[in-house]
Amino acid sequence: MTIWKYGDNINTDMLFPGKYTYTCSTPDEIKPHLLEDLDPLFAKNVREGDLIIAGKNFGCGSSREQPVLGLKAVGIAAVIAESFARIFYRSSINQGLLLIECPEAVKAYKKGDPVSLDVSQGTVTVGSDTFSFPKLPKEILAICDAGGLLPYTRLRLQQKKKR
Amino acid sequence: MNMTFAEKILARYGGEKHVQPGQIVTVQPDHLLMHDNAAPIISKIQPELKQYGIFSKKLPVIVLDHVIPAAAEKNAAQHKQIREFVKMYNIPYFFDVGYGVCHQIIIEKGFALPGMLLLGSDSHTCSYGAVGAFSSGIDRTEAAALLLTGETWLKVPQSIKITLQKKLPRFVTAKDVILTIIGDVSASGADYCSVEFHGAIAQFSVDERFTMANMGVEMGAKNAMFPVDEVTQQYLRSIGVAKTKFKPVHPDSDATYHKEVTYDLSQLEPVVAVPHSVDNVKPVSEVEGIEIQQCLLGTCTNGRVSDFQAAAKILKGKKIHPNVRFLLLPVSRAVYLEAEQKGYLKALVEAGGTMLPPGCGPCLGAHQGALAPGERCLSTSNRNFKGRMGCKDAEIYLASPVTVAVSALHGRITDPRRGMN
Numbered sequence: 192m193t194i195w196k197y198g199d200n201i202n203t204d205m206l207f208p209g210k211y212t213y214t215c216s217t218p219d220e221i222k223p224h225l226l227e228d229l230d231p232l233f234a235k236n237v238r239e240g241d242l243i244i245a246g247k248n249f250g251c252g253s254s255r256e257q258p259v260l261g262l263k264a265v266g267i268a269a270v271i272a273e274s275f276a277r278i279f280y281r282s283s284i285n286q287g288l289l290l291i292e293c294p295e296a297v298k299a300y301k302k303g304d305p306v307s308l309d310v311s312q313g314t315v316t317v318g319s320d321t322f323s324f325p326k327l328p329k330e331i332l333a334i335c336d337a338g339g340l341l342p343y344t345r346l347r348l349q350q351k352k353k354r
Numbered sequence: 355m356n357m358t359f360a361e362k363i364l365a366r367y368g369g370e371k372h373v374q375p376g377q378i379v380t381v382q383p384d385h386l387l388m389h390d391n392a393a394p395i396i397s398k399i400q401p402e403l404k405q406y407g408i409f410s411k412k413l414p415v416i417v418l419d420h421v422i423p424a425a426a427e428k429n430a431a432q433h434k435q436i437r438e439f440v441k442m443y444n445i446p447y448f449f450d451v452g453y454g455v456c457h458q459i460i461i462e463k464g465f466a467l468p469g470m471l472l473l474g475s476d477s478h479t480c481s482y483g484a485v486g487a488f489s490s491g492i493d494r495t496e497a498a499a500l501l502l503t504g505e506t507w508l509k510v511p512q513s514i515k516i517t518l519q520k521k522l523p524r525f526v527t528a529k530d531v532i533l534t535i536i537g538d539v540s541a542s543g544a545d546y547c548s549v550e551f552h553g554a555i556a557q558f559s560v561d562e563r564f565t566m567a568n569m570g571v572e573m574g575a576k577n578a579m580f581p582v583d584e585v586t587q588q589y590l591r592s593i594g595v596a597k598t599k600f601k602p603v604h605p606d607s608d609a610t611y612h613k614e615v616t617y618d619l620s621q622l623e624p625v626v627a628v629p630h631s632v633d634n635v636k637p638v639s640e641v642e643g644i645e646i647q648q649c650l651l652g653t654c655t656n657g658r659v660s661d662f663q664a665a666a667k668i669l670k671g672k673k674i675h676p677n678v679r680f681l682l683l684p685v686s687r688a689v690y691l692e693a694e695q696k697g698y699l700k701a702l703v704e705a706g707g708t709m710l711p712p713g714c715g716p717c718l719g720a721h722q723g724a725l726a727p728g729e730r731c732l733s734t735s736n737r738n739f740k741g742r743m744g745c746k747d748a749e750i751y752l753a754s755p756v757t758v759a760v761s762a763l764h765g766r767i768t769d770p771r772r773g774m775n
Binding site for chain 2: 199200202203204205208209210212213214216227228247248251252253254255256261274275276277278281282285286328330331339340341343344345347348352
């Protein structure tokens with residue numbers, strides 16, 4: 192497992208350049224351009240189960256969802272950051288990409304530290320230290336449990352029709 | 355009642371008497387904005403659309419603006435797909451290529467009114483706080499779900515109150531105000547928050563309020579707004595909206611704010627956001643002399659008649675520097691026509707400017723006016739992220755229309771207070 196470490200304010204153009212926004216929409220079209228202008232090695236070397244650790248305001252900028260779709264498609268297990276920009280945060284709930292807001296864990300992390308997650312307990316362990324992160328409210332967990340917003344919406348539409 | 359604007363409006367739409375920050379409410383927005391991305395949005399839900407149809411044909415407002423006229427076959431095919439969708443579902447609020455940028459159309463055509471709630475699949479949806487509406491950006495997937503169900507969840511945000519005092523000096527504009535604020539609070543300083551502008555706001559027209567609300571998202575805000583006053587009312591009358599058509603929401607004077615800041619506008623100076631983040635703000639005087647190869651005047655941030663007027667006043671009868679490509683991007687057809695009739699566009703084109711069609715143009719780097727490695731652009735747009743104008747090895751500087759016009763004249767970033775004397 193590789194841990195990809197980045198700084199503050201990693202914006203949507205760094206995650207997925209705007210010039211491709213209206214030509215690439217599917218995971219296969221998105222993958223080669225992920226983090227293209229930030230870290231050209233990422234798209235080449237990322238593997239399923241890798242983690243991203245970043246600073247403040249991860250995902251700021253555009254509402255484009257290709258960064259989220261792309262990170263999910265390459266198998267990023269979670270993004271752990273000090274904080275997230277709100278549209279990116281919502282978008283990750285909608286796509287089922289796990290985001291963990293835990294500034295203490297980010298600050299504790301040093302290159303080479305092993306990092307592990309226990310989502311059911313709401314904890315992240317960095318080296319020998321364990322930190323907890325807040326659970327999502329129940330209204331939002333329902334979306335995550337359904338596997339994302341579109342599956343959740345399908346369920347609700349079916350239920351409505353039955354009634 | 356002690357509620358902020360966001361609390362009051364989310365209580366109204368969430369069917370609650372009182373709400374507090376952190377609470378989750380289910381809301382039905384008045385409108386859902388989509389642009390060229392309506393194509394991938396509807397592609398996601400083809401079977402559901404066939405089975406259930408759309409929630410309401412009056413919910414979506416669709417404006418083609420991001421890559422117009424189509425730059426390549428793929429864009430053209432998306433536009434065609436959207437036109438077919440609009441026809442199939444009889445959607446009344448569709449604005450094809452050439453009407454202008456979605457955010458301007460929403461305000462200009464009266465889709466956003468005081469006290470309304472709008473969501474849109476574009477981050478600058480926060481602009482409609484200029485007329486006292488609550489508006490916020492969402493992603494494509496959520497727009498798709500909204501098309502089907504007409505409702506979504508919102509978390510009640512904490513609120514930040516920004517009080518503006520006294521009058522702005524000459525050559526210092528609303529753009530300088532918002533850039534200064536973003537520089538101070540940082541790109542994450544208003545994350546998840548609702549921003550309210552108070553104080554001496556009567557000096558700001560709806561155009562200028564638009565510029566400031568538009569950039570709320572650049573400090574992370576969920577929405578940004580100006581309380582409705584006589585300036586708003588007069589603007590709404592000018593676009594033919596009767597007073598009976600809306601119900602403004604005013605924040606309570608005893609509301610609780612997460613943070614309060616005050617600015618003495620008389621002390622502000624012209625500023626520039628330097629590469630590669632919007633909060634990297636410096637006084638123009640500190641970056642004067644940097645050579646520029648492109649100037650962009652326009653976009654949803656600063657592409658209105660008053661912006662072209664300010665630039666034309668500076669450049670009338672003059673010629674821009676020969677090393678500068680000066681791109682003019684009116685935010686809508688209506689703005690284009692008015693600025694043309696008033697002679698502003700003629701003055702700017704005679705000075706050496708190049709007209710682009712009303713749309714997003716070079717702002718997001720998909721076409722028109724992309725930069726080459728090593729080039730610099732001074733722009734009135736809202737983002738200077740690395741790679742934003744199509745090239746990761748180029749630099750984007752953000753400033754007011756006044757600073758951009760004066761700098762185009764000199765071929766270098768120039769302090770308008772000095773450049774005009």
